[in-house]
Amino acid sequence: MLLVAFGSFATASTVADAMVFDLSHDFSVGTNPTVTWTYGYKTNLAGPVVPFATHKVSPDDHGLMIASWSKNGLDPSDIIFNQTTSIAISDGGAGVFEPGTVIVHAGLDGNLDNFGAVRFTVPAGASGIYDLATHVRTYLDGAKSHD
DSSP states (O other): OEEEEEEEEEEEEBTTTOOEEEHHHHOOSSOSSOSSEEEEEESSTTSOOEEOOEEEEEEOTTSOEEEEEESSSSSSOEEEEOOSSSOEEEGGGTEEEOTTOEEEEOOOTTSTTOEEEEEEOOOTTOOSOBOOEEEEEESSOGGGOOO
16 A cells, blocks of 8 residues: 655654654654654564665656655665655656655565555653654545555
């Protein structure tokens, strides 16, 4: 399944400290994993998250350069982030992604990277009560959307 996060993909805030961790705001184009976020894949739902190792920047349909992490730069399992201030377009206009959008692609059925995954890790010293929220929609709009 291909999922698109819009606005904040996931936020977690402690009630006591009002700390906020936001995947879109905190997205790292230089490091994976970070202290709080790991972008990667899982070989099964109960398994560990395997961090994506390859970072690249690629053009959308109109040449806007968009950041991504993937297993090796070739397989479809990846996480893409529109780090620009412009709307990114893909798939002939069926994919429309506002600035700050995070896109999680799963791998092909039966492949090791079958499940796209984003893991939130509570930083050391930041224990508390967390409220984890996510907002998702299908990757593409219209007739091209099959999920």
